[in-house]
Amino acid sequence: MLKPATAFMSDSRLLRTPQVAEFPAAVGETGQVLFDQTIPRHLVHRAAVSEVFLTDLRVTDETTFQVGAQWPRDHSFYRLRRTDRHDPMLLAETIRQAVLLIAHQVFEVPLDWKFVSLEKTWGVTPEGLEMDGRPANILLSMTCHDIKRTKRGVTGMRVEIGCYRDGVRIGGGELRWSCVSPATYSRLRGGKDTQVPAASALGVPVSGYLIGRERPRDVVLSAMPGGHTWQLRVDQTHPVLFDHPVDHVPGMVLMEAARQVAQLTVGEPDSLPVRCCFTFDRYVELDAPTVVTALPAPPAIRGNRGVRVVFDQDGSTVATSVLDMMVVC
Structure with a gap:
């Protein structure tokens, strides 16, 4: 009741x-x-x-x-x-x-x-x-x-x-x-919930000034060849994004990565994500590289800049997001 x-x-x-x-x-x-x-x-x-x-x-x-x-x-x-x-x-x-x-x-x-x-x-x-x-x-x-x-x-x-x-x-x-x-979760995860795996190696972070970040540890992306593609940086020592041990990448880490990708795509470090639509397709593993790609998207609100962000791991899409970014004057 x-x-x-x-x-x-x-x-x-x-x-x-x-x-x-x-x-x-x-x-x-x-x-x-x-x-x-x-x-x-x-x-x-x-x-x-x-x-x-x-x-x-x-x-x-x-x-x-x-x-x-x-x-x-x-x-x-x-x-x-x-x-x-x-x-x-x-x-x-x-x-x-x-x-x-x-x-x-x-x-x-x-x-x-x-x-x-x-x-x-x-x-x-x-x-x-x-x-x-x-x-x-x-x-x-x-x-x-x-x-x-x-x-x-x-x-x-x-x-x-x-x-x-x-x-x-x-x-x-x-x-x-x-x-x-x-018990059901353990079966779904194939036993991965019993221990926290080591994350994939952290790449060099994107320059913080490009996304309005002062500390490198707050940057969750590293650059990849291709211009509109990055790799997710999974720092399990981060005190906020990884407040406690987990067996997969938390959703808020993916949301922050989408925000940072959108800022890079718009080219405005102080642009604000004023609308976000996220779909989580499957668990994002800690120990496998995650590729993050930016694509153009129409904004939901006139005057904003729309960005579609796709997360791929092991050749499959694991999450997708569309953001409205407001450029702050």
Whole structure:
């Protein structure tokens, strides 16, 4: 049975302890969604407390939820060279965390089950990213569709998300995901989940000034011959992109690579990914080279620059993305 849980505990007992609360009357109201503290990190699969952006959960009905989040004024990785806007990738990570939160806290998906993102789309307005001298309190309005249930519980769904700041809609997204038990995951991975493989050798990073990055470790691409082709740099020591050991390349690493490829293609280091559509076809292995290719694409919004990014590994496409890049004057 779905539980209207809003109070968080420090261990898995929270999955069995419902807490009833009052909920906002309309989408966009933030008066009763709290921003006082972050939720327990294990609910969003993070090892570092500093990487948790979510602050609260409110249940409206069995398929509708509101999630509070806060975007910091500065972040060690999700940051722009210009200091007048938040990094749009904060929305992508916030959506990822929010989906995990409702899966565990509301739909009772066990904490050790493995999640797979199948399709992810998100977008944000330039105005919604503007800095105003304080952290940004964000409200996600989430509606679940096509919920898949088995005797063992919920195994996937499609989630529509609206993103609000100070009561004003600034963006949104959609995520389709599935999850499996540890035993099923081990069979799907052919035992690769039992140990973390060494990544393929790191190539020389693309010059950081071309993509607005100051630190070479934050560059996830190395150049290849051909002009519009790069190789993915998988640095498992990166404290944000690899917050904890995993057996495959995380989706957020691929999203960051797509952003950096789009910046290189547009030729503007400060260009912003204001819309992104991603399809994940299969797991991206850590120990095999991944080739990243940029192709032209029509933008979804007039005035932006469209870029299609394709990820190939072992001769097969493993992920595809289309981005709208806004050139900042």
